């Protein structure tokens with residue numbers, strides 16, 4: 001049964017390819033290209049390679065040789081984790097049968113079904129999976145663009161930006177001011193900016209206790225707000241000034257040369273300014289023509305693009321419904337997608353979509369909180385089924401157990417993305 | 423307040439299970455049942471920690487709550503997660519210790535007879551504070567049947583389906599094992615897996631993430647997962 005179906009699919013794919021492009025396929029194996037080796041892409045590549053047991057050719061295109069997770073990067077800012085704790089190589093994926101190409105994808109030809117690389121080569125696919133993460137919306141914060149990211153880092157992509165922000169935090173003068181411009185919805189990791197505020201406060205409390213933090217926020221409220229505010233009062237009383245939308249937090253401009261932030265007309269000289277602008281899908285999604293506005297709409301059942309059934313979009317770049325943009329979500333979506341893609345290419349069984357997410361945040365040493373939910377695919381979107389959130393006033397024991405659990409999760413998800421380290 | 427805490431699980435579980443067996447016990451008969459426990463546990467005036475912790479003041483004690491006793495990680499986690507010893511939780515625990523705390527060092531397979539458990543609980547109740555006859559005190563009896571339907575245990579899971587579903591587990595539980603902050607579930611005996619997942623589903627076992635995940639798994643799906651993890655090789 002499986003055999004026949006596979007044969008049929010295999011032949012028709014070969015026929016289609018030979019009509020569309022004069023390309024000879026190695027052993028006639030179906031080809032999957034994954035663009036972006038992060039939470040979504042690495043997981044999808046690994047699962048398709050692992051589960052198809054060599055029946056599918058999987059190529060992962062990712063420019064960096066070491067992936068630095070954004071998750072736990074705030075803990076690095078807070079001196080709770082080391083930068084080396086956050087880096088992961090692609091060796092485990094390569095050992096698991098994934099062809100890892102360190103390059104940028106710069107073009108997608110949907111008719112010819114090829115991807116062009118920055119180095120000039122081109123690769124053919126039967127199914128293309130995009131998980132390029134985020135880019136920033138041009139002109140989102142007045143006075144800031146990518147050329148200012150050294151003076152005013154976003155630190156919202158992993159690695160060098162995170163290290164830069166940490167260096168600036170360390171170099172802050174005694175009693176100095178750390179400013180954050182928080183992003184509007186929707187953006188990657190809803191609790192991320194507020195965990196960052198907590199970890200920066202944690203660092204400053206130990207090293208520069210008279211320093212201040214101001215947050216200009218275009219939103220009236222934010223993820224786990226009650227939990228964060230309780231924590232800020234308990235641990236960092238008087239240090240953090242959060243200016244929400246109601247108090248002009250959305251009326252912001254910055255001057256990276258003068259190191260000033262203007263909030264609702266009031267100019268403040270600051271020592272560090274972390275600008276997290278409004279976000280959109282990683283640019284390659286737009287190049288591929290699968291975006292509508294800032295994001296790429298997908299079908300909930302298999303994460304396939306609404307614009308092209310042979311392209312799937314995962315993680316932050318996708319517009320899927322109720323799931324927050326998180327590493328956990330991207331990983332969860334990747335497994336649903338991998339199952340569907342493998343099924344389409346080899347005739348393996350396709351099981352119904354099931355998604356879940358949990359986001360842990362650390363407020364202070366051993367003071368962890370979490371929020372999570374399960375989701376299902378409906379015709380319209382990924383819809384929330386059930387959820388939970390940590391409570392205010394929990395005991396120190398519960399909070400410590402929650403933090404320890406987050407460490408277990410970090411070890412778990414990175415092993416799930418990259419395979420066992422080699 | 424105490425009353426509220428232990429009534430909660432009653433209300434939740436009560437909806438799903440019918441009270442089926444006697445809900446009162448006899449302390450004297452319980453003392454006889456306790457003979458099985460004596461090898462490791464002491465209770466009464468001169469009781470001390472031995473292989474297992476002493477059981478004085480057990481009611482209302484947090485799991486892993488005794489200073490000076492070295493508990494398993496599993497127990498420490500359960501305690502941190504809010505597990506407290508009362509008649510209802512003890513009953514679930516005694517029936518199958520590993521359903522509630524998978525990694526417990528208590529090498530006891532469980533007391534299957536509900537009436538015997540009721541006797542034992544009444545016996546142990548005498549060595550805790552709070553007179554048993556005032557309403558706020560811990561009751562000695564419980565009226566919930568926690569037995570898992572044998573038909574559920576007998577289900578034969580489809581490991582291929584389990585492999586797919588396991589994606590939801592391996593985001594946190596490392597497929598290769600590993601036990602920091604989150605316990606390993608790889609190579610877990612099938613029946614223990616099934617019992618534990620149903621205990622989360624029925625909210626007898628405490629953990630919001632696991633209650634949520636298990637809450638929407640059907641019997642077949644739990645069986646499939648158990649079938650997959652029981653011989654997962656790396």
Ligand SMILES: Cc1cc2nc3c(=O)[nH]c(=O)nc-3n(C[C@H](O)[C@H](O)[C@H](O)COP(=O)(O)OP(=O)(O)OC[C@H]3O[C@@H](n4cnc5c(N)ncnc54)[C@H](O)[C@@H]3O)c2cc1C
Pocket residue numbers: 035036037038039040041061062063064067069070071072073074103104105106131132133134155156157188189192193196282283284314315316317325326327328329330358359360
């Ligand atoms: C401060 C912070 C804290 C966070 N904390 C958490 C947390 O605790 N838990 C959680 O679940 N999530 C957290 N997140 C969110 C999480 O990092 C993202 O949601 C997740 O990484 C999204 O996965 P992705 O696959 O969509 O994108 P990414 O993981 O960003 O991967 C995208 C990859 O694509 C590559 N790429 C982009 N364009 C191209 C191209 N043209 N060609 C080739 N490759 C390309 C990039 O190099 C990158 O490696 C946090 C984020 C931040 C910023």
